Amino acid sequence: MSNKKEEKSAAAQLKEKLFLNRKNGCLKVSEEDIRKSDEFCEEYKNFLNNGKIEREAVEYAVATAEKAGFTEYDRTKTYQPGDRVYVNNRGKAVMLAVIGKNGTHNGVRLGIAHIDSPRLDLKPNPVYEKNNLAFFKTHYYGGIKKYQWPTVPLALHGVVILKDGSSITVNIGDNDDEPCFCVTDLLPHLAVEQMSSVMKKAFNGEHLNVLIGSRPFSKDEESEIVKLNILNILFEKYGIVEEDFLSADLTLVPAFKARDLGFDRSMIGAYGHDDKVCAYPALMAAIDTKLPESTVITVLTDREEIGSDGNTGMKSTYMVDFVEDLAKADGEEVRHVMAKSTCLSADVNAAYDPTYASAFEANNSSYINNGAVITKYTGSGGKYSTSDASAEYMAKIRKILDDANVLWQTGELGKVDGGGGGTIAKFVANLNADVVDLGVPVLSMHAPMEVVSKLDVYMTYRALYEFYINEE
Ligand code: MN
Ligand code: MN
Secondary structure (H helix, E strand, O other): OOOOOOOOOHHHHHHHHHOOOOOOOOHHHHHHHHHHHHHHHHHHHHHHOOOOOHHHHHHHHHHHHHOOEEEEOOOOOOOOOOOEEEEEEEEOOOEEEEEOOOEEOOOOEEEEEEEEOEEEEEEEEEEEOOEEEEEEEEEEEEEHHHHOOOOOOEEEEEEEEEOOOOOEEEEOOOOOOOOOEEEOOOOHOOOOHHHOOOOHHHOOOOHEEEEEEOOOOOOOOOOOOOHHHHHHHHHHHHHOOOOOOOOOEEEEEEEEOOOOOOOOOOOEEEEHHHHHHHHHHHHHHHOOOOOOOOEEEEEEEEHHHOOOOOOOOOOOOHHHHHHHHHHHHHHOOOHHHHHHOOOOOOEEEEOOOOHHHHHOHHHOOOOOOEEEEOOOEEEOOOOOOOOOOOHHHHHHHHHHHHOOOOEEEEOOOOOOOOEEEEOOHHHOOOOOOOOEEOOOOEEOOOOOEEEEEEHHHHHHHHHHHHHHHOOO
């Protein structure tokens, strides 16, 4: 054993100075950071298990915010710096604001994540019987690879609204003592034709029929008595009849719970990381923000997975209307406020997967455990359908994160012309604010079980918090 310290060569020293440091993020952070990541993710798993659909995520967010002193926003009231308010948009999206010392005069700081995830929605007339089996017809929501959904245990979540306006909450299939449901698949023995057809055709949208029962109502010689039995069970349990499905938001989601993944428990496997894995850090950052310089607004939005259309999605005016109310109270015009506003669009990116290396460009991919990923632009082709964050804004964000020792990386979504995708960033940019995507790298994005690293989840929380409290 020698105690002579190795001198770094001139080349090694120069590399350290000039090259981007791309070593494994776990080697750059402290033991304390790893411990805090594990701790932070315990409640995150609870959020995932209790917020599989946007309505449940809003309920969780509102309850957590109220405990932390947020009250429902009232535009006739006057608010002081440090006041905490929330706006619940139809139970499917929520905004939390912490009023800053400067209010809206220097713009607002926005953190926006989405709480909807790909899934199977029930069609308006879903129940049918065929060959003595009862099924739900579904219409998939968001970008899914359809073959991934058969034989996965599913739970039914959502609401049925009766004609008198009363609401029935449905949440069945997640607990061990409840029944679950599933889409069936063809046995390999008889799948010669299926296996030789292209993936898109082998399993299409009308194959996504969910098995919900098999026993007839009675020994009567009536038709559709399996369906009758199911409707009778639903009537006894929920008081609903077939027509009530017409005024329902019911959806099938994977029935399993969020789990630690890997022998080292460094990752989490769960349904719906995209984008609860940014929504939860954003919610926690909002709650931990006490008296910011500028007003901080955290938006947990809906409809992102289908392009943000609809009154609870980011193409709706609901966020800018809220900013306008806050601006008016400060004697400001909303357009002047938006022009000075900055935003982190908190959404996931694809983590480099060595098994599918050809889909990625290694120098510009995000990696598990390298921290929060900043995505300068998303979109597809020649940078279509995206906002491209300016060099000036990128520099601001770099400084905030580096000054606070936040572990972060950059990433593009896959290789050029390999496909593509978008986030809500462009809708915010179109409101004349500065915005860039920042979030968590995900393996198996949009699959029934997605994978993230605990360190990256925690660093995304830290990035959002530092962005909220650091005025540039
Ligand atoms: Mn997303
Ligand atoms: Mn997505």
